[in-house]
Amino acid sequence: MKKNILEEFIQLLNGSKKIVVIPHKNPDGDALGSTLSLNFFLNKIGHKSHVISPNDYPSFLNWMPGQNQIIKYTNEAKDAKELIESADIIFTLDFNDLSRIDELEDIVNRSDAFKVMIDHHENPSDYADITYSEPTMGSTCEMVYNLLSNLNEELIDKKIATCIYTGIMTDSGSFRFPSTTAKTHQVVSSLIEKGADHSEIHQKIYDSYTFDRMQLLGTALSNLKKIDHLPVVYITLSQKELNQNNFKKGDTEGFVNYGLSLEGIIFSVIMIENDQEKIIKMSFRSKGDFDVNQFAKTYFNGGGHLNAAGGVSRTSLQQTESNFLSAVAAIKTQLYD
Numbered sequence: 001m002k003k004n005i006l007e008e009f010i011q012l013l014n015g016s017k018k019i020v021v022i023p024h025k026n027p028d029g030d031a032l033g034s035t036l037s038l039n040f041f042l043n044k045i046g047h048k049s050h051v052i053s054p055n056d057y058p059s060f061l062n063w064m065p066g067q068n069q070i071i072k073y074t075n076e077a078k079d080a081k082e083l084i085e086s087a088d089i090i091f092t093l094d095f096n097d098l099s100r101i102d103e104l105e106d107i108v109n110r111s112d113a114f115k116v117m118i119d120h121h122e123n124p125s126d127y128a129d130i131t132y133s134e135p136t137m138g139s140t141c142e143m144v145y146n147l148l149s150n151l152n153e154e155l156i157d158k159k160i161a162t163c164i165y166t167g168i169m170t171d172s173g174s175f176r177f178p179s180t181t182a183k184t185h186q187v188v189s190s191l192i193e194k195g196a197d198h199s200e201i202h203q204k205i206y207d208s209y210t211f212d213r214m215q216l217l218g219t220a221l222s223n224l225k226k227i228d229h230l231p232v233v234y235i236t237l238s239q240k241e242l243n244q245n246n247f248k249k250g251d252t253e254g255f256v257n258y259g260l261s262l263e264g265i266i267f268s269v270i271m272i273e274n275d276q277e278k279i280i281k282m283s284f285r286s287k288g289d290f291d292v293n294q295f296a297k298t299y300f301n302g303g304g305h306l307n308a309a310g311g312v313s314r315t316s317l318q319q320t321e322s323n324f325l326s327a328v329a330a331i332k333t334q335l336y337d
């Protein structure tokens, strides 16, 4: 990390401050890992810090160290609001725009607290007093590691190491995405030395399917369609199909990646109907140069990274499928070698 940013952090964290640390809505392993690890560290160095999540997260993450102290805005709005309103510093982690925290956006915007962004998404918006943004990084957790190890490496204990390891592992597809570097492996090596149990973490995240979730995966895979003459596949899941398999939050996590394990496929998409929010949630994954961040931004109100992005559609599932097919037709030259 750049020396001048580090110096800004050192200055900011002088003394004892009231702090809140906020991940994006529907936090994933990287969002929770980065907020929980930073929160542990901040409390260790004498601050009063809390993690406030916009909403709940899937059960495969509800073992993470410190997670039971997370304040969820959807359940504890009053406490969350009071903590944000009285905070000296607000850390926002793993997102680049306040619209990603839903109803917390207004509360954070109104607050006079010093605001810090730590994030690895492209094109950070300009709301923070310190913007620590590194889009080449594979995860926010790796950035938090760099920060904490520069501040005081010795304070990284087993819990902190476990949280950081989890985020690096989940955002890198278990260390296989191109953003994984030799440095990432060095970081991971030191996390294991600090006590992170890589095998146990992997099992807790990936080998925790319920029977219903496995059946839902079966439905998703049997709905997989390939677009003729293009290296593109997509999956649809209707609310009815979700209900039939007793869908729980997080059950569809990772389903979109299966498309990319087909030989020759470079673009995989999943569209999931959500009756309650009246949206179709879309996830986009690619291999190589095809830019799903751009695709999500242009056609589906979303964003993310070069090879992993998300978006939403506010029309029916059928219409969304048809809009998606038109969008692919419009950019199909980008999909040829």
Ligand code: 5GP
Pocket (backbone or CB within 6 Å): 282, 283, 284, 301, 302, 303, 304, 305, 308, 309, 310, 311, 312
């Ligand atoms: P996922 O498909 O796993 O939900 O998200 C993949 C990536 O895209 C993540 O980095 C996530 O932050 C980003 N992302 C997901 N949904 C949205 C969205 O609706 N808007 C934006 N800007 N980014 C999103």
Ligand code: MN
Pocket (backbone or CB within 6 Å): 030, 031, 094, 120, 138, 139, 140, 171
């Ligand atoms: Mn991330």
